[in-house]
Amino acid sequence: MPNATPLNAVHREAGARMVDFGGWDMPLHYGSQVEEHHAVRRDAGLFDVSHMRSVDIQGAGAREFLRFALANDVAKLDAPGRALYSCLLNDSAGVVDDLIAYFLQDGLYRLVVNAATAETDIQWLHSLNALAGHGVAITPREEFAMIAVQGPNAREKLWAAFPETRPGSEGLAPFHAARMGDIMVARTGYTGEDGFEVTCLAEDSVSIWQGLVAAGVRPCGLGARDTLRLEAGMNLYGQDMDASTSPLDAGLGWTVDLKSPRPFFGRKALESRPRGHEFLGLVLADKGGVMRAHQTVSVEGGEGTITSGGFSPTLGVSIALARLPLGTAPGASASVAVRDKALAARVVKPPFVRNGQSLI
Amino acid sequence: MNVPQDLKYTKSHEWVRQEADGTLSVGITDHAQEALGDMVFVEPPKAGRKVAAGEAVGVVESVKAASDVYAPVAGEITAGNEELASAPEKVNADAYGSWLFRLRPDNAGDLQGLLDAAAYEKIAAQ
Numbered sequence: 001m002p003n004a005t006p007l008n009a010v011h012r013e014a015g016a017r018m019v020d021f022g023g024w025d026m027p028l029h030y031g032s033q034v035e036e037h038h039a040v041r042r043d044a045g046l047f048d049v050s051h052m053r054s055v056d057i058q059g060a061g062a063r064e065f066l067r068f069a070l071a072n073d074v075a076k077l078d079a080p081g082r083a084l085y086s087c088l089l090n091d092s093a094g095v096v097d098d099l100i101a102y103f104l105q106d107g108l109y110r111l112v113v114n115a116a117t118a119e120t121d122i123q124w125l126h127s128l129n130a131l132a133g134h135g136v137a138i139t140p141r142e143e144f145a146m147i148a149v150q151g152p153n154a155r156e157k158l159w160a161a162f163p164e165t166r167p168g169s170e171g172l173a174p175f176h177a178a179r180m181g182d183i184m185v186a187r188t189g190y191t192g193e194d195g196f197e198v199t200c201l202a203e204d205s206v207s208i209w210q211g212l213v214a215a216g217v218r219p220c221g222l223g224a225r226d227t228l229r230l231e232a233g234m235n236l237y238g239q240d241m242d243a244s245t246s247p248l249d250a251g252l253g254w255t256v257d258l259k260s261p262r263p264f265f266g267r268k269a270l271e272s273r274p275r276g277h278e279f280l281g282l283v284l285a286d287k288g289g290v291m292r293a294h295q296t297v298s299v300e301g302g303e304g305t306i307t308s309g310g311f312s313p314t315l316g317v318s319i320a321l322a323r324l325p326l327g328t329a330p331g332a333s334a335s336v337a338v339r340d341k342a343l344a345a346r347v348v349k350p351p352f353v354r355n356g357q358s359l360i
Numbered sequence: 361m362n363v364p365q366d367l368k369y370t371k372s373h374e375w376v377r378q379e380a381d382g383t384l385s386v387g388i389t390d391h392a393q394e395a396l397g398d399m400v401f402v403e404p405p406k407a408g409r410k411v412a413a414g415e416a417v418g419v420v421e422s423v424k425a426a427s428d429v430y431a432p433v434a435g436e437i438t439a440g441n442e443e444l445a446s447a448p449e450k451v452n453a454d455a456y457g458s459w460l461f462r463l464r465p466d467n468a469g470d471l472q473g474l475l476d477a478a479a480y481e482k483i484a485a486q
Binding site: 227 | 400424
């Protein structure tokens with residue numbers, strides 16, 4: 001039996017089509033994935049992301065521990081409430097997971113990690129803790145649920161439904177979070193739109209969900225979440241990168257901080273491992289199908305592979321993220337093997353869409 | 361489940377309607393469109409093509425996945441519905457009004473070998 005989030009019954013009552021995702025029984029859509037996608041680009045949508053795991057890192061050495069454990073540098077988080085995106089690397093510089101690290105207060109950080117990798121991550125963090133010797137406490141917070149409310153009107157609609165959250169959250173800049181009792185409101189997301197991710201106690205999640213729906217926020221499933229993140233050029237763990245992929249081959253070089261001499265785990269391997277690929281976007285020029293993961297891409301410099309592909313509801317064409325031969329640049333022509341056809345595509349620099357606007 | 365009584369069906373989730381001129385209209389069932397989700401691409405076959413029973417002749421592709429559409433019986437394609445190619449969402453809105461192709465069967469009696477509504481409903485419910 002897959003795991004169920006505290007909102008499982010709410011999804012079923014709303015007529016959601018459910019799927020197994022990373023061991024969790026999650027809504028794929030509630031009728032139309034495309035309409036849910038448009039709701040987030042044009043107005044506001046909400047997602048149950050309670051399958052993601054919060055893990056608190058606590059202790060006097062928490063900051064130094066995370067400067068060792070993460071490829072991005074938490075020293076950049078100079079005030080409580082600030083957050084950053086980072087990879088956790090293994091000893092061959094492969095990506096164990098990607099996560100967001102929140103600086104909550106001196107000696108306390110919160111990591112939010114992927115569902116399917118949560119147990120691996122926790123074991124990994126324990127191993128690193130033993131290695132680093134800072135003696136931090138690593139505490140998975142399984143009592144939490146998480147709801148993402150995303151779209152140009154998402155913040156206003158959260159405040160309309162729960163006015164008490166407004167004073168603490170209206171001054172939040174992107175990638176900042178505020179705690180209000182048992183609730184954490186973060187101005188983060190996985191859609192390329194403005195909005196919040198709200199962490200709350202499991203028992204409060206149903207009333208928060210229902211309050212947002214009553215305020216006119218549309219429930220959205222994992223289907224729309226995937227097309228939204230693909231348009232936003234955001235990686236999906238397990239698809240665009242995994243434990244064998246260097247972050248430099250997955251478009252995540254910007255998340256690896258090599259500026260300080262800090263000896264983070266995986267750094268040596270990363271610095272001695274040559275880059276193998278460009279990680280770029282594709283826009284299908286021909287009609288005749290939809291680009292999908294694992295399809296082969298031919299460009300002037302050789303062959304590459306699509307890691308994520310699909311149909312972009314905002315642009316009305318098929319788009320993809322791909323590992324391409326070194327030296328391939330935006331603007332290049334490509335040919336993609338879609339079923340039994342070779343279809344023309346154009347290489348672009350992701351993202352494809354941000355804040356409702358086409359960038360290609 | 362929406363399974364009209366007056367149509368024939370296949371195990372691969374096509375519906376088949378006999379037209380007055382003896383040709384068969386073929387589309388995908390309501391159950392199939394619901395399982396696939398929002399359609400984004402439809403490729404009907406070209407008229408004049410000779411096909412065997414069970415041969416993949418067309419493609420419907422949703423946000424989720426591509427799926428072949430099969431000829432229910434042997435015959436010749438007499439028309440592909442190009443209108444669907446430019447409006448694939450019609451398959452979601454009206455599955456039984458959205459024929460993908462028309463086919464003249466080699467043997468009119470083959471139609472009787474297809475599933476009736478009750479038999480298809482059992483398969484779709486599994």
